[in-house]
Amino acid sequence: xxxxxxxNVNKIYPSRYGPVHAVKxxxxxxxxxxxxxxxxxxxxxxxxxxxxxxxxxxxSSGEILFDGRRVNELExxxxxxxxxxxxxxxxxxxxxxxNLSFPLEVRGMGEAERKKKIDKIAQIMRLESILEQKPPMxxxxxxxxxxxxxxxxxxxxxxILDEVMSHLDANLKFQMLHDLKILHRELGKTMVYVTHxxxxxxxxxxRIAVMDHALLQQAGTRNEVYREPANRxxxxxxxxxxxxxxxxxxxxxxxxxxxxxxxxxISFSPPEKLTKVLATNNIDAVTLGIxxxxxxxxxxxxxxxxxxxxxxxxxxLGERSILTLKSGNETFRALVxxxxxxxxxxxxxxxxxxxxxxxxxxxxTNLIA
Amino acid sequence: xxxxxxxxxxxxAGATLPDWFTSKKKNPSNLIVARWVPIALVGLPVLTxxxxxxxxxxxxxxxxFQDTNMMRxxxxxxxxxxFENFKTVLSSARFGDSVWHLVLYLTFGTGLEVVxxxxxxxxxxxxxxxxxxxxxxLVLIVLPMMLPPSIVGVLWKxxxxxxxxxxxxxxxxxxxxxxxxxxxxxxxxxxxxxxADVWNWTALPLLIIYSGRVSLPPAVYEAARVDGAGGWMxxxxxxxxxxxxxxAIAFIVRFMDAFKFVDLVYVMTSGGPAQTSxxxxxxAFQRGxxxxxxxxxxxxxxxxxxxxxxxxxxxLKYLKKVLKAQAIA
Numbered sequence: 001x002x003x004x005x006x007x008n009v010n011k012i013y014p015s016r017y018g019p020v021h022a023v024k025x026x027x028x029x030x031x032x033x034x035x036x037x038x039x040x041x042x043x044x045x046x047x048x049x050x051x052x053x054x055x056x057x058x059x060s061s062g063e064i065l066f067d068g069r070r071v072n073e074l075e076x077x078x079x080x081x082x083x084x085x086x087x088x089x090x091x092x093x094x095x096x097x098x099n100l101s102f103p104l105e106v107r108g109m110g111e112a113e114r115k116k117k118i119d120k121i122a123q124i125m126r127l128e129s130i131l132e133q134k135p136p137m138x139x140x141x142x143x144x145x146x147x148x149x150x151x152x153x154x155x156x157x158x159x160i161l162d163e164v165m166s167h168l169d170a171n172l173k174f175q176m177l178h179d180l181k182i183l184h185r186e187l188g189k190t191m192v193y194v195t196h197x198x199x200x201x202x203x204x205x206x207r208i209a210v211m212d213h214a215l216l217q218q219a220g221t222r223n224e225v226y227r228e229p230a231n232r233x234x235x236x237x238x239x240x241x242x243x244x245x246x247x248x249x250x251x252x253x254x255x256x257x258x259x260x261x262x263x264x265x266i267s268f269s270p271p272e273k274l275t276k277v278l279a280t281n282n283i284d285a286v287t288l289g290i291x292x293x294x295x296x297x298x299x300x301x302x303x304x305x306x307x308x309x310x311x312x313x314x315x316x317l318g319e320r321s322i323l324t325l326k327s328g329n330e331t332f333r334a335l336v337x338x339x340x341x342x343x344x345x346x347x348x349x350x351x352x353x354x355x356x357x358x359x360x361x362x363x364x365t366n367l368i369a
Numbered sequence: 370x371x372x373x374x375x376x377x378x379x380x381x382a383g384a385t386l387p388d389w390f391t392s393k394k395k396n397p398s399n400l401i402v403a404r405w406v407p408i409a410l411v412g413l414p415v416l417t418x419x420x421x422x423x424x425x426x427x428x429x430x431x432x433x434f435q436d437t438n439m440m441r442x443x444x445x446x447x448x449x450x451x452f453e454n455f456k457t458v459l460s461s462a463r464f465g466d467s468v469w470h471l472v473l474y475l476t477f478g479t480g481l482e483v484v485x486x487x488x489x490x491x492x493x494x495x496x497x498x499x500x501x502x503x504x505x506x507l508v509l510i511v512l513p514m515m516l517p518p519s520i521v522g523v524l525w526k527x528x529x530x531x532x533x534x535x536x537x538x539x540x541x542x543x544x545x546x547x548x549x550x551x552x553x554x555x556x557x558x559x560x561x562x563x564x565a566d567v568w569n570w571t572a573l574p575l576l577i578i579y580s581g582r583v584s585l586p587p588a589v590y591e592a593a594r595v596d597g598a599g600g601w602m603x604x605x606x607x608x609x610x611x612x613x614x615x616x617a618i619a620f621i622v623r624f625m626d627a628f629k630f631v632d633l634v635y636v637m638t639s640g641g642p643a644q645t646s647x648x649x650x651x652x653a654f655q656r657g658x659x660x661x662x663x664x665x666x667x668x669x670x671x672x673x674x675x676x677x678x679x680x681x682x683x684x685l686k687y688l689k690k691v692l693k694a695q696a697i698a
Binding site: 054055056075076077081082083085086087088089090091092093102103106107150154 | 602
């Protein structure tokens with residue numbers, strides 16, 4: 001069992017065009033038994049971070065601790081972590097049973113004991129029927145289960161999962177999400193899960209660490225990153241369809257504060273809490289964010305404020321429809337029930353709850369709270 | 370002219386297509402091109418093949434059953450002798466010896482080349498991490514392969530000259546031998562050819578195996594590292610088994626060359642002394658081109674062809690089975 005601590009971790013790759021700073025001053029505390037997702041777009045440094053945790057990549061500066069013990073200089077095998085790879089990385093010339101057995105064999109475990117462990121893992125991962133086959137004959141989902149099984153079998157302190165679902169089709173993905181969640185609950189081991197898919201991160205993780213441009217943007221529970229994103233990037237990256245953003249100006253009138261677009265076409269009234277904050281500081285330009293889910297056609301559920309906009313596109317997606325709307329120079333989306341009859345050119349009234357507004361400083365892009 | 374083709378099933382109705390597309394009248398100049406270009410493109414290579422490969426092969430098969438020699442060839446009075454030529458070939462001690470030489474050559478020449486290639490290729494990949502140094506070494510290793518075999522033969526014949534050749538000179542100076550080795554004596558000359566051939570051709574299997582190693586998935590090696598496997602374990606359990614097919618292919622390529630191996634034998638020893646370094650293909654060459662025993666040479670060629678075809682077929686069958694077991698083919 002291990003808690004993982006990253007202290008000021010940096011990764012700098014040398015390259016022909018000068019050093020590339022892939023991970024900058026990364027600080028994160030992963031508790032023992034926690035399921036943490038590292039989330040970010042490709043090239044943000046999440047895989048580099050993970051490879052440093054596993055020991056496949058050297059740490060340029062900073063420290064990684066397992067239960068307070070510095071592991072910077074340790075080889076992967078001495079860190080007792082297991083890893084599942086994006087490409088599964090099964091040994092293609094081994095049967096599934098041999099694949100599962102290899103980590104044990106390396107550790108010098110006897111054959112009888114190995115057999116027992118393989119049978120147990122095969123049962124957990126539903127691999128009994130394919131133990132004698134070779135990896136290239138299996139489907140992606142089966143290969144990924146073998147890969148997870150191989151990671152599980154040697155009873156590591158922590159699991160590191162690198163984009164393990166990015167090559168699975170939607171149905172399998174749901175099955176695997178379920179399997180992984182159950183597995184984590186039963187084993188209670190620390191799991192670090194790297195992904196670029198916010199849906200996977202939201203579905204699985206206790207805590208999500210969002211990365212962009214080599215920097216940790218925010219680490220928090222699912223609710224925190226969804227409801228109180230630390231900055232515009234996090235708000236944009238988490239949630240689907242993406243958050244609507246408006247470049248707005250703050251109009252103060254004594255104690256009353258209004259947020260108005262430059263051409264005056266849209267205005268929002270911020271919640272009381274934010275009104276107080278805005279009344280006292282001197283930020284004039286803000287980026288306002290509101291999720292398409294939080295814009296509705298009816299004023300129920302505390303949606304006490306409203307704005308008018310013209311329907312531009314009405315996309316019917318089965319269980320819901322997405323309206324693309326126009327108001328002044330702004331284009332934005334709202335998620336509405338299916339069979340909404342709004343047609344192009346029609347003007348509709350959109351309701352929202354002021355608490356759902358997210359305000360970001362236009363200069364720093366950080367959340368104003 | 371505008372082409373508006375309606376989407377989906379309604380493409381036909383209401384679509385305006387260009388005139389040339391719908392017109393019933395064919396363009397006469399296009400017709401000539403359309404008819405004759407494909408015929409010419411396919412026909413010329415077929416004719417060439419017929420002339421330089423297929424006709425001579427049929428000719429060879431025909432004369433393998435005739436008592437053709439140069440005299441009879443010019444007088445056009447050869448006659449059918451059945452399997453006489455094959456009897457001569459298969460019963461001759463000379464042929465039996467040459468097959469034994471071929472076995473030695475395949476085991477110690479081709480075999481050594483592939484073993485050396487595996488060792489060198491994997492060392493180059495695992496040990497030399499500087500990419501510039503790697504390229505320089507690869508070029509150096511490949512250099513001998515760029516020389517024509519006849520030049521290699523002359524070069525090695527020169528270096529192996531017993532009295533004052535470079536090799537004996539070096540061995541004497543290093544104190545490894547006390548008297549010069551007679552490199553071209555009976556029983557030794559075949560080994561001299563093998564040495565020159567290994568020097569000449571090791572780079573080919575090396576390149577094949579090296580590129581095979583380069584294309585192995587790096588993630589598998591990372592998995593092995595995380596699993597805790599050491600260098601030897603990885604080499605023995607993962608790298609070599611994964612390279613099995615590539616090594617087999619490298620071997621097949623050199624194996625096929627062995628059956629037509631004439632050049633170094635001809636240049637270095639001419640099969641001598643006393644036919645102790647002859648290989649089957651060299652005898653066929655000697656009997657046919659030098660001595661004009663055309664019927665017998667044709668029989669030699671067919672025997673060699675049949676043997677190599679059988680062995681290569683078995684080899685490929687084995688390879689296919691291995692690949693199938695791994696679900697690659």
